[in-house]
Amino acid sequence: MNATPTLIDLHTHQSAKTGVWALQNVSLYDIENFSGREDQPLSVGLHPWKVRGNEDPDRLYEQLKFAAGYQQVIAVGETGLDKSIEMPLEKQEAVFRVHVRVSEKLQKPLIIHCVRAYQEILFLRKNLGAVQPWIFHGFSGSAQLARQCIDSGCLLSFGPAILKDHNRAVHSLISLGIDEFFLETDDSGLDIAEIYERAALLKQTTVEVLRERIAERFHKIIIQE
Numbered sequence: 001m002n003a004t005p006t007l008i009d010l011h012t013h014q015s016a017k018t019g020v021w022a023l024q025n026v027s028l029y030d031i032e033n034f035s036g037r038e039d040q041p042l043s044v045g046l047h048p049w050k051v052r053g054n055e056d057p058d059r060l061y062e063q064l065k066f067a068a069g070y071q072q073v074i075a076v077g078e079t080g081l082d083k084s085i086e087m088p089l090e091k092q093e094a095v096f097r098v099h100v101r102v103s104e105k106l107q108k109p110l111i112i113h114c115v116r117a118y119q120e121i122l123f124l125r126k127n128l129g130a131v132q133p134w135i136f137h138g139f140s141g142s143a144q145l146a147r148q149c150i151d152s153g154c155l156l157s158f159g160p161a162i163l164k165d166h167n168r169a170v171h172s173l174i175s176l177g178i179d180e181f182f183l184e185t186d187d188s189g190l191d192i193a194e195i196y197e198r199a200a201l202l203k204q205t206t207v208e209v210l211r212e213r214i215a216e217r218f219h220k221i222i223i224q225e
Contacts, residue, residue, distance in 0.1 A: 006019040006020060006021070006211065007019065007020050007021070007192050007193060007196055007211055008020075008021050008022075008023075008182070008183070008192075008211075008214055008215055008218050009021070009022040009023065009183070009184055009185050009192040010023055010135070010137065010157045010182040010183060010184040010218070010222075011023060011025060011043070011078070011111060011135075011137040011138070011157055011159070011184040011185075011186055012024055012025065012184060012185045012186060012187075012192075013025055013186065013187040014185065014187075014189065015040065016040060017191070017192075020192055021041070022041070022185075022192070023041050023042070023043055023074065023075060024040055024041065024042055024043070025042070025043045025044075025045075025077070025078055025111065026042055026043070026044050027044070027045075027046065027047065027050060028044055028045060028046045028063060028064055028067055029046075029050065031044070031067045038071065038072050039072075040072060041072055041073075041074050042070070042072050042073045042074070042075075043073065043074070043075035043076065043077050043078065043111050044064070044067045044068050044070075044073050044076065044077075045064070045068075045076055045077035045078050045079045045099055045111065046060070046064070046079060046095055046099070047078055047079070047080075047113060048079070048080050048081060048082040048085065048087065048092050048095075048096075048113055049082070049085060051087050051091060051092055051095050053087055053088070053091045055094070055095055055098075057094060057097070057098050060095065060098045061098050061101055061102060064076070064098060064099065064102045065102050065105060065106065068102055068106055068108060069106065073108070074108060074109075074222070074223070075108055075109045075110065075111050075135075075222070076099050076102050076103040076106070076108050076109070076110050076111070077099060077103075077110050077111030077112060077113075078111040078112065078113045078137060079095065079096050079099035079110065079111070079112065079113065080092075080096060080112040080113035080114045080115075080117070080121065081093060081096060081114060081115070081117035081120055081121055082113060082114070082115040082116075082117065083115055083116040083117050084115045084116065085115075089117070089120070093120070093124070096121075096124070097124070097128070100124070100128055100130055103130070103132045104130060104131070104132055107132060107224075108132065109132055109133040109134070109135060109221075109222050110130075110132060110133070110134045110135065111135050111137055112134055112135060112136050112137065112154075113137065113138070114136055118136075118141065118145055118148075118149065121134075121136075122148070122149065122152045122154070125152060125153065125154065126152070133154075133155055133221055133222060134153070134154045134155065135154070135155040135156070135157055135182070135222075136149060136154060136155070136156050136157065137157045137159070137184055137186065138157065138158075138159045138161065138184065138186050139156040139157060139158055139161075139169060139172065139181075140158075140161040140167055140168055140169040140172075141168060141169075141172060142168050142171070142172060143168075143171050143172045143174075143175035143176075145172075146172040146175065146176060147175070150176075150180060155181075155182065155221065156172075156176070156180070156181050156182070157181065157182040157183065157184045158172075158173050158181055158182070158183055158184070158195075158199065159183070159184045159185060159186045159188065159195065160185070160186065160188045160190060160195065162195065162198050162199060162202065163194070163195070163198055170202060173199060173202055173203070174202055174203070178203055178205060178209070178210070178213055179213055179217055181199075181214075182214060182217070182218065183195045183196060183199055183210075183214065193207075196210055196211065
């Protein structure tokens with residue numbers, strides 16, 4: 001990774017654009033499509049929407065550990081809990097726990113998809129004694145929830161939701177310190193520069209300041225340099 005990246009896109013499903021350092025998410029089921037891509041930083045995991053419900057935890061652990069062991073894979077996930085889908089939460093949790101094991105084993109951060117299950121995930125972090133960074137991507141919860149997540153040792157990444165004036169993500173971002181969040185495009189297809197410009201406006205700062213502060217925090221917490 002360049003020591004001074006133009007902009008960091010913490011979570012995306014698209015290939016990196018020129019001048020952007022992007023952490024691209026790929027599914028565990030697509031391992032054959034990324035195993036040779038040494039030039040693209042990746043996160044790999046099993047999204048809650050792709051949980052089949054009959055996964056064998058031990059086999060999944062070995063598969064995920066193998067995939068996440070590639071040098072270009074710098075984070076595990078996305079994984080998580082989603083109460084908006086039909087898959088029972090206990091089956092989602094079983095898969096989530098496997099991701100936590102791999103994250104801790106390989107000492108790589110965990111990218112989390114969460115829908116109405118923040119308390120369950122925060123409980124699991126405490127109960128499992130996890131020490132690796134956990135990042136709630138696409139955060140759009142309340143300012144109070146944002147503070148609770150941070151106080152529990154988790155990190156937050158904001159995406160396209162901050163472009164909507166009345167989204168709770170706007171209020172949450174405004175309430176946080178300039179060193180308390182990351183930015184992302186997720187699956188929106190937007191340019192990360194648009195997210196940075198909006199965040200800079202909301203935080204009453206400049207894109208350049210945000211770029212430097214986020215890059216510094218990223219190297220320290222995520223890359224652990």
